[in-house]
Amino acid sequence: MLKIRIIPCLLFKNRTIVKSIKFDNFRMIGDPTTCARVFNERNADELIFLDIMATRENKEPNFEVIEAIAKECFMPLTIGGGIQNIEHVDKLFRIGADKIVINSAAVRNPELIKEISNKYGSQAIVVSIDAKSVNGVYKAFISGGREETPFKAVELAKIVESLGAGEILLNSIDRDGMMKGYDLNLIKEVSSAVNIPVISAGGCGVLQDFVDAVKIGKADAVCAASIFYFVGESIITAKDYMSSKGLKMRTI
Amino acid sequence: MIGIIDYGMGNVRSIEKVLIKLGAKFIISNKIEDLEFASHFILPGVGFFKEGIARLKNLGLTDFLRQEILIKKKPILGICLGMQLLFDNSEEGGFVEGLGFIKGSVRRFLFETNKLKIPHVGWNSVSGGDFFKIKILEGIEEGSNFYFVHSYYPHPNEQILCSFTDYGTIFSSIIQKENIFATQFHPEKSQKKGLQLLKNFINLKC
Numbered sequence: 053m054l055k056i057r058i059i060p061c062l063l064f065k066n067r068t069i070v071k072s073i074k075f076d077n078f079r080m081i082g083d084p085t086t087c088a089r090v091f092n093e094r095n096a097d098e099l100i101f102l103d104i105m106a107t108r109e110n111k112e113p114n115f116e117v118i119e120a121i122a123k124e125c126f127m128p129l130t131i132g133g134g135i136q137n138i139e140h141v142d143k144l145f146r147i148g149a150d151k152i153v154i155n156s157a158a159v160r161n162p163e164l165i166k167e168i169s170n171k172y173g174s175q176a177i178v179v180s181i182d183a184k185s186v187n188g189v190y191k192a193f194i195s196g197g198r199e200e201t202p203f204k205a206v207e208l209a210k211i212v213e214s215l216g217a218g219e220i221l222l223n224s225i226d227r228d229g230m231m232k233g234y235d236l237n238l239i240k241e242v243s244s245a246v247n248i249p250v251i252s253a254g255g256c257g258v259l260q261d262f263v264d265a266v267k268i269g270k271a272d273a274v275c276a277a278s279i280f281y282f283v284g285e286s287i288i289t290a291k292d293y294m295s296s297k298g299l300k301m302r303t304i
Numbered sequence: 305m306i307g308i309i310d311y312g313m314g315n316v317r318s319i320e321k322v323l324i325k326l327g328a329k330f331i332i333s334n335k336i337e338d339l340e341f342a343s344h345f346i347l348p349g350v351g352f353f354k355e356g357i358a359r360l361k362n363l364g365l366t367d368f369l370r371q372e373i374l375i376k377k378k379p380i381l382g383i384c385l386g387m388q389l390l391f392d393n394s395e396e397g398g399f400v401e402g403l404g405f406i407k408g409s410v411r412r413f414l415f416e417t418n419k420l421k422i423p424h425v426g427w428n429s430v431s432g433g434d435f436f437k438i439k440i441l442e443g444i445e446e447g448s449n450f451y452f453v454h455s456y457y458p459h460p461n462e463q464i465l466c467s468f469t470d471y472g473t474i475f476s477s478i479i480q481k482e483n484i485f486a487t488q489f490h491p492e493k494s495q496k497k498g499l500q501l502l503k504n505f506i507n508l509k510c
Contacts (some may be wrong), residue, residue, distance in 0.1 A: 053428065053429070053470055053471075054420075054424065054426050054427070054428050054471060055426060055427040055428065055429075055449060057426050057427065092495070095495060097426070097427055122317070122318075122321070123321060126321070126322065126325075126492070126493065126494075126495050126496075126498065126499065127451065127493055127494075127495055128451055128453075128490075128493050145315055145317075146315075146317060147317060148315070148317040148318055148321065149315075150315065150318065150453075150493065171351070172350060172351055173350055173351050173352070173423075173455075174423065174455075175350075175423045175425055175453040175454070175455070176350065218423055218425070219425065247421055247422070248421055248422075249421050249425055249426075272421065272425075272426075273426070302427040302449040304445055304447060304448050304449060304497075
């Protein structure tokens with residue numbers, strides 16, 4: 053049976069790994085390759101690396117750092133941030149990425165989703181949807197949460213699925229770094245509307261939040277950062293807890 | 305020396321990383337004059353079946369592999385699309401013929417709406433069947449989890465060694481037919497268990 057994945061997320065800014073609150077107020081965590089090595093050794097199911105300043109600063113992905121991280125990862129590695137065209141994607145796959153995650157480009161250049169999906173298969177393309185509640189409606193934002201799009205999160209999810217996205221990384225801007233739990237309504241709304249896996253992100257603070265994201269939100273995977281850095285929970289304690297609540301986890 | 309067949313279908317980098325870690329000698333190439341010195345082959349691959357087989361043909365590698373694998377009996381490990389290409393044919397892209405080293409077909413997962421999501425992405429366990437007879441699984445516990453990413457699965461139609469994974473349907477996720485090994489999952493992405501499997505493969509005596 054397929055296991056629920058726990059995916060730590062590395063946010064990269066100014067050559068270090070940071071953690072944000074509501075996409076702002078960054079705290080430094082440490083060196084990217086060290087973080088990647090630690091999560092590999094602790095049997096994280098995958099790793100997501102996001103360069104959160106690249107698009108805002110109109111820079112391309114930092115290939116050198118990404119290549120160094122890829123060397124430490126013997127689990128699937130998803131790379132995002134600053135990806136604008138298929139040349140970037142080709143280069144990222146060459147240096148060791150397994151999946152590409154795009155956010156701003158998915159809205160500004162939706163053809164890129166098709167292009168990546170046709171060339172590498174839909175499993176290789178993840179679209180990250182950053183959602184924020186605006187007048188009671190979950191709207192999709194791009195450019196590091198700075199720019200509101202005309203789309204509802206759930207609309208964008210359906211569009212990118214039809215264009216060939218293989219997974220959705222669903223992030224709640226309101227919950228990011230708050231550690232008060234995932235936005236279960238958001239996850240439920242998107243997860244029930246698409247037939248591709250949804251990874252919940254933003255807000256995990258205690259281990260029960262992982263369980264709720266899966267059982268109530270119907271997420272297929274859970275992504276988190278703060279809980280591993282600031283609470284002292286590890287991938288192993290998280291998996292044990294989730295197993296004890298009846299979820300299928302990878303323990304061997 | 306391990307010959308990694310680089311026919312332009314996805315990521316050879318992750319396999320290269322593992323072989324470096326294991327201290328293996330290898331060559332990454334799509335040229336017969338390089339690959340003919342290999343003692344073992346790895347056929348990786350991510351992407352479309354139709355394009356994969358077309359590229360192997362255009363590079364002249366289908367006849368080369370037939371000679372090396374079926375006549376000279378060198379060990380080969382097909383991974384993901386590389387596994388599927390070893391079969392007679394695939395449903396992906398209509399009906400497309402493969403290498404035909406293993407009798408059988410590659411089929412698309414077919415579920416009632418919303419039952420299970422496609423692609424099958426993530427960690428899933430491998431167990432049952434000939435788990436303990438498949439040479440490259442030596443030293444790995446039955447039920448170990450490996451990393452999968454695929455929408456199509458192989459369906460062998462001859463008596464070969466198989467072990468299984470359950471995703472809505474129970475399919476052969478690892479097979480062995482004499483010197484031919486293949487995994488639908490990605491050992492190079494499966495941390496310790498995957499590294500053990502690849503180590504077993506490169507240590508196979510020819």
